[in-house]
Amino acid sequence: MELHDIWFVLIAVLWTGYFFLEGFDFGVGVLTKLLARDRAEKRVLINTIGPVWDGNEVWLLTAGGATFAAFPDWYATLFSGFYLPLLAILLCLIVRGVAFEYRAKRPEPRWQHNWEQAIFWCSLVPAVLWGVAFGNLVRGVKIDASKEYVGGLVDLLNPYALLGGLVTLTLFTFHGAVFTALKTVGDIRERARKLAFALGLLTAALSVAFLSWTQVSRGDGTSLVAMAVAVLALAGAVVAIKAGREGWSFALSGVTIAAAVAMLFLTLFPNVMPSSLNPDWSLTVTNASSSPYTLKIMTWCAGIATPLVLLYQGWTYWVFRKRIGTQHIADAAH
Template structure:
């Protein structure tokens, strides 16, 4: 197999891991104002992802590093052309991470309210903008002969891309709410299931519209098959949630997101960044990849370390598999009264 094609698939795998795992993190953060009736509820929700959220984000770091090494032209064009959008994602992730670490440092309610708001914003912005970015890559952007992006940030905010962003936002939101129902018990579990029914219905409608638009604009047999499978698993996840089978619902939602990401990479193939005005300026797997020597070394590194990463991630989730309830949340000492 051509090593460049192999690494195109490996990078797709990294983004699948990132969107599936950090996707429900984003969903939990976005669901705080909907499910967190009081501070204890919000602490329960944050504790469901507390042991794993930072580990989930390492998939993005690995994906970015692999993209830089395997496809330097793709990396350069993407990170320069989408600079402002990716900067907003980075800032949101920083704000979100800081909020998780500092929210509990003071018992003051205003302090917590501020950091809760930062968690919500820090989860919503990436959930939306990742969909916008990938939709633009699939649709094609304005590239010149040197593969430089010649458009603006507002050019990226077109109808198709915004629909893609809304799709990822609703999928991640539903994924996170189902995760809350899987990892909690009592009243918050019941409310999460009800919320997932509503958000899941909206996700089905919006995702269907996005996949149909993509199929019309970038038709391929492989994409249509993958998109159809994603639609089936999304509906199956929604039905499983209605029936109260949270484990199946969460697993099927994870499969849905994985199939959706793979279908977008299939729609791209053999390009990595199509040029909409002039297809001759498109970045392809062939003209954007590193040398065979670089890709060979990277392949051996991936063969050795990638299974270890997956095993460690699976072990972490197994260790923290138990449900989190209000009884597990210790009472906080009241804030000191100023003299």
């Protein structure tokens, strides 16, 4: 296996980690409107992800940085062609981070309500747009012979990509509901279980449709295996949450995300950005990669830094592992 192949796999792993971790805190952000009944419950939901949301976003920065360094042509074409959707995601992530930090700075209900609205919408919009973006990556976009994206915004809003956006929205919200049930106590935990079960059924229907479409149009034997793992894991997650086994359900929903991302990257390889105009104009792991020397230096750096990051993030989750409930909210008015 060549170094550019290894870095394609590593980038897939980074995106898997990002969607697994950021997926549930996007879901929790959406649940602040769907599940929480009052301000105290909204505080409970926000507090479940308060210590970890910023660390989860590090995976996105790492995935973007790795793409820029390992596959500069892929990075350039992707970020120029998908400029508006990615800009919308970036703005949402900025506003969402500010909302987490500023929401409790003043006690006025209107001030807190406005930041809570920002958390909801800035969680929902990226959850949809990531699915749309990856749907277009797999489907193929208008790339010309000079590796330039020559399509428009409307070209990105095709049925396959929009279905992908619905899948990521429902899957992340289901993932977040299971995480909420895992991290809370009392009535909110019971309602999170019930909502997670309903969301799981909807997610399963949409996911089977999207993954089947992907398999029929671009899949092979290995992607079929990944699809089977994703579908079975999602079914197991739904059954587990119905039985009240939040830990198993959360682990299986994570496996669903990992298998689904693996399937998408398996259908891409050896392309990184297929051209819908001419297959010969597609960006591949070969023609879009950096020099072997650059990839070698990156491999050494990743080998040293990655274990340290994983240890630190794992320690963070261990420290903040306990469940919380409204009884832990000292004064719901502030």
